Amino acid sequence: MTEKAGCWFAEVVDAAQLTPHMVRVTFGGKDIAQYVSNGSPDECVTVFFPRDGEDRPPAMTAIDGVWWFHGIDPIPEGRNYTVRRFDPASGRLVIDFVAHEGGVASAWALSATAGQTILLTRPRRWYNVPETARWQLLVADMTGLPSLGRAVEQLPAGARAHVIVEVLERGDIQTFETAGEVTYDWRVGSGNGDCASVLENAVENFELPDGEGYVWFAGEASTSRAVRKYVRKVLGFPVRQFEIIGYWRVNSEQWLEKYKAYQEEALAVYNGALAAGRTQAEASDEFDAMLERVGL
Numbered sequence: 180m181t182e183k184a185g186c187w188f189a190e191v192v193d194a195a196q197l198t199p200h201m202v203r204v205t206f207g208g209k210d211i212a213q214y215v216s217n218g219s220p221d222e223c224v225t226v227f228f229p230r231d232g233e234d235r236p237p238a239m240t241a242i243d244g245v246w247w248f249h250g251i252d253p254i255p256e257g258r259n260y261t262v263r264r265f266d267p268a269s270g271r272l273v274i275d276f277v278a279h280e281g282g283v284a285s286a287w288a289l290s291a292t293a294g295q296t297i298l299l300t301r302p303r304r305w306y307n308v309p310e311t312a313r314w315q316l317l318v319a320d321m322t323g324l325p326s327l328g329r330a331v332e333q334l335p336a337g338a339r340a341h342v343i344v345e346v347l348e349r350g351d352i353q354t355f356e357t358a359g360e361v362t363y364d365w366r367v368g369s370g371n372g373d374c375a376s377v378l379e380n381a382v383e384n385f386e387l388p389d390g391e392g393y394v395w396f397a398g399e400a401s402t403s404r405a406v407r408k409y410v411r412k413v414l415g416f417p418v419r420q421f422e423i424i425g426y427w428r429v430n431s432e433q434w435l436e437k438y439k440a441y442q443e444e445a446l447a448v449y450n451g452a453l454a455a456g457r458t459q460a461e462a463s464d465e466f467d468a469m470l471e472r473v474g475l
């Protein structure tokens with residue numbers, strides 16, 4: 180596929196246990212060497228896996244500029260992952276997969292071997308620190324750790340960041356090289372699908388430094404909702420000063436089943452808020468509040 184491609188095939192070159200609950204997969208091959216990175220720490224691609232009985236996913240095609248599996252049924256399973264590293268010189272791309280119970284992606288990563296092929300989409304991004312920010316608060320569970328690691332590594336000299344990360348065990352703690360001034364608060368043995376997360380509490384107890392700040396969060400969806408509420412409603416941060424994203428959801432199967440019954444109503448609330456002139460952030464708040472009322 181050419182540089183203008185909307186997706187790239189990537190072959191496993193190496194797969195190794197990075198920490199007890201993280202598998203690092205390195206991809207290579209002619210196609211992925213043409214990958215176009217967006218340079219952001221939270222550079223996210225959707226990874227598509229081979230369908231049963233096939234050794235690689237089908238290719239996407241473009242119709243009216245939209246890259247998709249047009250005319251392909253069933254479409255392969257796809258999940259969102261962060262590009263931990265891409266080196267255009269060697270054509271190597273690295274993704275760190277959390278190893279958890281159940282799940283197409285986790286199971287694939289745990290058994291990945293050289294030569295296996297997956298498909299990646301064009302990258303997307305959200306992390307966007309205003310130039311006026313004097314400090315950053317970077318918060319993640321294990322799924323957000325690849326983006327967080329990249330954010331720390333990409334800090335320019337003199338940039339200040341405080342990091343709060345929740346990992347399953349001490350061996351899952353990682354170290355990063357950085358030119359920035361970084362303080363770390365590792366929380367061991369909570370969240371990550373094992374038990375309740377302590378991240379909301381840790382963020383609430385963080386003493387804000389002076390000056391304008393930027394908060395970035397990536398982790399479980401219900402925790403992200405609680406943290407967003409705190410940052411918006413209690414700290415009163417304007418939307419340009421934070422990016423708080425749910426990367427996954429505990430018991431997603433049950434949640435999705437229940438969500439189906441309320442999807443139409445929730446989307447009507449969201450679209451109604453936009454039509455009434457409210458901002459996207461306000462519309463999202465109303466969408467979240469409606470789902471919370473029904474226990475979602």
Ligand SMILES: Cc1cc2nc3c(=O)[nH]c(=O)nc-3n(C[C@H](O)[C@H](O)[C@H](O)COP(=O)(O)OP(=O)(O)OC[C@H]3O[C@@H](n4cnc5c(N)ncnc54)[C@H](O)[C@@H]3O)c2cc1C
Nearest residue numbers: 260261276277279282283284285372426427428429430431
């Ligand atoms: C922008 C973005 C970037 C992301 N980057 C990364 C990344 O770099 N590395 C990474 O590992 N993940 C990342 N994720 C999260 C990843 O997409 C989800 O964890 C995904 O659900 C995993 O797919 P799966 O097929 O393994 O499990 P699914 O089929 O989605 O789920 C199967 C079961 O596993 C549970 N589950 C899903 N994820 C986890 C988890 N992490 N821990 C415990 N239980 C889980 C679900 O609740 C469900 O019960 C990212 C998500 C987003 C939105």
